[in-house]
Amino acid sequence: MSLTPEFKVGSQRYDVVFFDIGSTLVGVTPSFTKVYHQVFQRAGYDLPIGEVEEAVSYSWDIVAKQDPHAEFERSLEGNRLWQRAVEQRVMDKLNIHPDIHEELFWQIIEAFENPETYMLYPDVMETLQRLEETGYRMGIISNWSWHLPELLEHLGIARYFKYIGASARVGYAKPRREFFEIALHNLDVTPDKAIHIGDSYTADILGAWSVGMAALWLERQGQALRFAPPGDPNNQANKIKIENLDSMWKYLEHGVSVVAPGFGNKQADAE
Structure with a gap:
């Protein structure tokens, strides 16, 4: 089956924005x-x-x-x-x-x-504040250790998230679809009304697509491309790539769907 995302510009407005943590909201110093x-x-x-x-x-x-x-x-x-x-x-x-x-x-x-080992990227706080003011709910889906909630409290951003999912606490790691399904269930949102943003094409993008969620691939400037798409001869991944969180707004505001066709159904799961 094709992993090429389709793009539809319409009136869609997501209810929930999910984020990865490492190299997405938080960096190591x-x-x-x-x-x-x-x-x-x-x-x-x-x-x-x-x-x-x-x-x-x-x-x-x-x-x-x-x-x-x-x-x-x-x-x-x-x-x-x-x-x-x-x-x-x-x-x-x-x-x-x-x-x-x-x-x-x-x-x-x-x-x-x-x-103290961690720092927020410069665009994070403003982005979370703007999302909250605009009416979006937010959640975390991250392959992270047990102490993720405490870290986010220390960094001053825990209050923005209605759900904080750390793989160590959930029992699954991305890209396993159950991790995404648990997050959707916790926020009582359907996949078509949620979008996930992360830096790993395999864990974040393919994981989100597997349940029918939209996704954006964040590759921050200056970071090495650690998680390249497997087999992408037409470079389709660039269509969902953003270099910072400021770049995501056009996808949210214009309702751009970036869900791979066929994902999330039983036939796709079997292939």
Whole structure:
């Protein structure tokens, strides 16, 4: 079946706007790799940052290739087990002595659960305020750890969202359709009245399309294209690509549908 989105300009107005978190609303400071690098430096491992980046990419590439239909335990303990596997691969790749793996694991967790590690992109607060004033409801659908609600409270944006879905708490990860269905159910909205915005073509765009939701692919300027569309010879993905949140308004205000034809029905699911 074709994954080419169709575009219809009409009077459609979405009721709900869902967002991803990482690289969409929130960034890591100074950078994802540098947070790891700083942890290792404090432990006495003065590793070249290029090697750290390679190890981190290696581990997270494995995550990206894992079965998208897998389920996992909806608990903090289950989240910790998943995190251990990720960080264990990083440390093994860097030949860090096993005797300090446990200590380093908790230092990595502490670093990435520290709210000061994260920052809002400059266009976020104004966008959320404008959406609220315009009458949109908002929600989060994010592949994130257990502590996402606390992070959003610290960043001052939790109050904007009627639903905050973190994969660790839901038990599914994007692009699994159940994650999107749970979000839709929580906000009592039909797929045709919701749009999802995120940076991963596979997790965010294809995930949203799988339940019949519209989606916009956010690739912020200066960011590497980490999640390229699989097989897109006609470059159709550019039709739903935006570089910042300011660019999304034309899709909302003019009711542009970006749902891939055939998604969300039983026949499409079987193909």
